Amino acid sequence: MIIGLPEALSYAEQHNIGLAAINTPFFEGLLGVIDVAERSDVPIILQFAQVHEPIVSIEDMGPAMVELAKRSSAPFVLHVDHGFDIDYIRKGLDIGFNSAMIDGSKLDYDENVRVTREVVELAGERGIGVEGEIGVMTGNENGDPDQGVADAALYTDPQVAADFVKATGVTALAASFGTVHGVYRRKPKLNYELIAQLREATGVPIVMHGGSGLEPREYQECIRHGVRKINYYTYSAKAAYDACLPLIEDPNVILFSNLARAARNAVAEDAQKFVDILKATA
Numbered sequence: 001m002i003i004g005l006p007e008a009l010s011y012a013e014q015h016n017i018g019l020a021a022i023n024t025p026f027f028e029g030l031l032g033v034i035d036v037a038e039r040s041d042v043p044i045i046l047q048f049a050q051v052h053e054p055i056v057s058i059e060d061m062g063p064a065m066v067e068l069a070k071r072s073s074a075p076f077v078l079h080v081d082h083g084f085d086i087d088y089i090r091k092g093l094d095i096g097f098n099s100a101m102i103d104g105s106k107l108d109y110d111e112n113v114r115v116t117r118e119v120v121e122l123a124g125e126r127g128i129g130v131e132g133e134i135g136v137m138t139g140n141e142n143g144d145p146d147q148g149v150a151d152a153a154l155y156t157d158p159q160v161a162a163d164f165v166k167a168t169g170v171t172a173l174a175a176s177f178g179t180v181h182g183v184y185r186r187k188p189k190l191n192y193e194l195i196a197q198l199r200e201a202t203g204v205p206i207v208m209h210g211g212s213g214l215e216p217r218e219y220q221e222c223i224r225h226g227v228r229k230i231n232y233y234t235y236s237a238k239a240a241y242d243a244c245l246p247l248i249e250d251p252n253v254i255l256f257s258n259l260a261r262a263a264r265n266a267v268a269e270d271a272q273k274f275v276d277i278l279k280a281t282a
């Protein structure tokens, strides 16, 4: 079934857990995440990011995501991740997505407020939640290992974040407090106090991007301080890849479908661990 982002976030608040928000730009990943949702009791956010268009388009993958989520007994939010313009987000909503992130973080502050408000207005007409972003998060959603490092100068200022939420009316806020997209080259320096300050100042749940590769207790500390949605892609896609490697080297395996099944199982196993870690704070 499909539920709204606000509903999923308030479930997370009530139960003091974090929600897994997993990108599924390949079908086996989608199946694997749905397998996990059907044996868990928490909502899962299925995401499609605009930067994944070169892999598969939202027109092709989106309807499969929406249809399988509808058909399932488990609760899902269908979320457009890192939409860079309102047209792309509208496209996602027309397909059946019911939540969206507008990423105006590369724009200057006023322009970010303007485009984010536009999306909130569009969403409001359809009764759905919007995630905005303020601050700079380096790396990218493609697991690029040549990422930058989040240093203190890039951390989101709580007062700016509060003004931004007030000016835009977003449901949740992606902010910089030490995580980066992609694979961690060195240990991230998470600022838990800053998360608490952002949560307090903005009054909305905080979203973690670059949620791959932290230690379980690091996720749990972030959740305790106000993070409710944790975006996850790199390690999920890597789990699928790692599961395929030995099969590729096995001369007895000659069909891609064998890899597809291994990828689905690997994504499910990885996602199950992730969901369990995010629930362990309760």
Ligand SMILES: [Zn+2]
Pocket: 082, 141, 181, 209, 210, 231
């Ligand atoms: Zn992100």
